[in-house]
Amino acid sequence: MKITGATVFVGGPAKNYVTLKIMTDQGVYGLGDATLNNRETLPAAYLRDYLIPNLIGMDPRNSEDIWQLFYRGAYFRRGPIAMAAFGAIDMALWDIKGKLANMPLYQLFGGKSREGALVYAHATGADLEDLIDSISHYVEQGYKAVRVQCGIPGMPTASYAVPDKKGDVRNYITDYSGIKPKVEIWDTDRYMRYMPGALAEIRGRFGADLKILHDVHHRLLPREGAEFAKAVEPVGLFWLEDPTPAEDQDALKLVRQHSTTPIAIGEVFNSVWDCNKLIENELIDYIRLAATYAGGITPLKRIVDLAGLHHVRTGFHGAPSHSPISMAAQYHLNAWAPNFGIQEYLVLGTPECDALFPSGHRMENGMVFVSDAPGLGVDFDEQEAARYSYSPGSHPVVRLLDGTMWNY
Ligand code: CS2
Ligand code: MG
Numbered sequence: 001m002k003i004t005g006a007t008v009f010v011g012g013p014a015k016n017y018v019t020l021k022i023m024t025d026q027g028v029y030g031l032g033d034a035t036l037n038n039r040e041t042l043p044a045a046y047l048r049d050y051l052i053p054n055l056i057g058m059d060p061r062n063s064e065d066i067w068q069l070f071y072r073g074a075y076f077r078r079g080p081i082a083m084a085a086f087g088a089i090d091m092a093l094w095d096i097k098g099k100l101a102n103m104p105l106y107q108l109f110g111g112k113s114r115e116g117a118l119v120y121a122h123a124t125g126a127d128l129e130d131l132i133d134s135i136s137h138y139v140e141q142g143y144k145a146v147r148v149q150c151g152i153p154g155m156p157t158a159s160y161a162v163p164d165k166k167g168d169v170r171n172y173i174t175d176y177s178g179i180k181p182k183v184e185i186w187d188t189d190r191y192m193r194y195m196p197g198a199l200a201e202i203r204g205r206f207g208a209d210l211k212i213l214h215d216v217h218h219r220l221l222p223r224e225g226a227e228f229a230k231a232v233e234p235v236g237l238f239w240l241e242d243p244t245p246a247e248d249q250d251a252l253k254l255v256r257q258h259s260t261t262p263i264a265i266g267e268v269f270n271s272v273w274d275c276n277k278l279i280e281n282e283l284i285d286y287i288r289l290a291a292t293y294a295g296g297i298t299p300l301k302r303i304v305d306l307a308g309l310h311h312v313r314t315g316f317h318g319a320p321s322h323s324p325i326s327m328a329a330q331y332h333l334n335a336w337a338p339n340f341g342i343q344e345y346l347v348l349g350t351p352e353c354d355a356l357f358p359s360g361h362r363m364e365n366g367m368v369f370v371s372d373a374p375g376l377g378v379d380f381d382e383q384e385a386a387r388y389s390y391s392p393g394s395h396p397v398v399r400l401l402d403g404t405m406w407n408y
Contacts, residue, residue: 001026003060006052006092008034008044009380011388013352014173016040017323019380020047020088022096024060030095031380032088033292033329036080037321038176038393046085055089061100063093067298083270083295090296091329091376098375105332105377106370109301116367117334119318119345120145120213120238126158126166127151128198132205134169142365145211145238145342148202152194156185156401160217160408173320173346176393186219186398186406196231203235211238211342213264218242218407219398222251229259238342239264239286239315245407249275252283264288267317271295272303279303279310286315286341290322291329300329304337313341320346324357328371328378331361335370343368356384 006022018040020032034043051070058066070086071077098105106112121138123146125131131150138146149161158164163172175182195214202212214237220228225243232240241264244251255263266288269275278284287307294300304314314337316330334340345368359378360371371377398406 001059001061003055003058006047006055008047008052009382009385010040010044010390011385012323012356013350013388015320015323016390016393018044018084018088019323019325019385020092021380022055022060022089022092024096028096028099030060030092030099031325031376031378032090032092032095032296033323033326034084034088035292035321035323035326036084037319038395039081041390042081043084043088046081047088051085051089060093060096063090063097064298066093067296071295078270078273080268080270080293084292087292087294087296087326090298091291091325094297094329095375102374104370104372104374105297105329106335109332109336112335113338113340114335116364116369117331117340117343118145119143119343119363119366119368120147120211121366122147122149122161122172122346124148124162124169124172125150126163126169127153128201130166130169131198132202135202135206137170139206139210144209144366145213147213147215147344148199149215150198152187152190154190155187158184159186159191160184160215160219174396176395177391179392179394181394182396184396184398184408185401187401188220188224191219192224192228192231196228196235199232199235199237208236212236213238213241215241216243218245220244222254225251226254226258229255229261229263233259233261237261241265241288242267246274249277249283252278253281256283262286264315267319269294271299272306275303276306279307279312282310282312284312287312288315288317290317291326291333292322293317297329297333301333304333304339308337308339313339315341316343318344318346324353324359324361324378325376325380328359328361328376331368331370332376334368356381356388
C-alpha cells in the first residue's frame, strides 16, 4: 500500500484551520489538523515543502516509522511548527489505519473506558456580574464544569480571555484579527487581590457540585503562583491552569510545596521533554497537551501512559484554534485513557464548522460521546472549504503597568 498524494488547505469559518488530506493507492484517505493559532502558514509550508514530498510512495500503515523518520530526521527537533506538521501526518495515518481496520480509533487503543467524557465550557465576563450570567448560561445547558475568567476592577484593559465591555458573553472568543497585536495591560497586584474573592463568590453562588476551573495564562511568578494557589484553596477548584510560565518545569515546585490546589499545565508543550520532570516528580495533576502541537496521536498516547504512572490525569487543550479533526483524535484518546480527567471544549456547534467537518461525535449534557465510525470519525467537505481563505491574525501581547513586556 502506498501514499499517492497529500494536500494542505488553510482556512475556515472565522479560523485558519490547517487541514491535511493524505491519499492512498487503495482509495482510503486520512485527515489531519496542523493548525497553529496565528502562525498557520508555517506548519502548512513545512508540510508542503518538506514532509509531503517525502511521504509520497511510503506505506501509510507504518505510522510509527514515519513519525520517527520526520522527528529524528529533522535534526533540529521539536518546536510547535514542526510538531504541528508531524502531528497532522500522524493523525491522518491513524485515520487511515482505523478505516482499513474498519474500527473507530479508540478500539485500536484498547477500547472504551467510559461512554461519555466530561468537558468544560468557557464562561467569561467584563465583570463578576457578567461572569455569573455566563456561568448560569452554561450550567443551564447542562455543563458540569466551567472555566471562569472575569475583568479585574481598576485593571487598565481587560485581562486574559475577557471582553472589553459588558454584554452578551455566551460565545466570547478572543479577537486575534490583524497582524499587529492588540496590547493588554496586566497588573499582578490587582489580580492577586481581587480574583480569590471572586472565585469564592462563584463557589458560594453555584454550590459544591459545579466543577470550577481558572486559567492564569502563565502570568504569575513562582512565589506569586504559590500564594494564589494557597489563597484559592477554600474554593475547591477543579484545577488552576498555567499559574507560572510553562517553559520552567521547576517553577511549579514552589506552588506544590505551598498548596493542594490541583494544577494543570501543558497547552504550549510540544513533547514529553517539556513535561517529563513535572510528571515524574508529581508536581501537576492534569496534563494539557494538544494532539496537534504534541506531534500527533503516537507521542501523545505515550505521554498519557507516562502520566498514568504518576497519577496525572488528562485535560487536553481544546481552544477554538483546534479543528474538529484534532478534537476527534482527542475524543478517541479520552474514550480510552484510564487516566482521563476532562476535555476543554469549544470547537463544534457552529453550523459552518459542522458543514466543513461533518462528524458523528456528539455533545450531550456537558459530556462528549465519541463516534463509532471507522478512523477519526470526521470528514472534510472540500466544496465547503472553497468558501474560505487564509486571513492573518496575531495573539494580543501583554505589558505591565510600566510598559515591561509580559507573558500573554
Ligand atoms: C487558552 C487558549 O484554552 C485555553 O486554555 O489558554 O485559549 C490559548 O489562549 C489559545 O490557545 C492561544 O492560541
Ligand atoms: Mg489555557
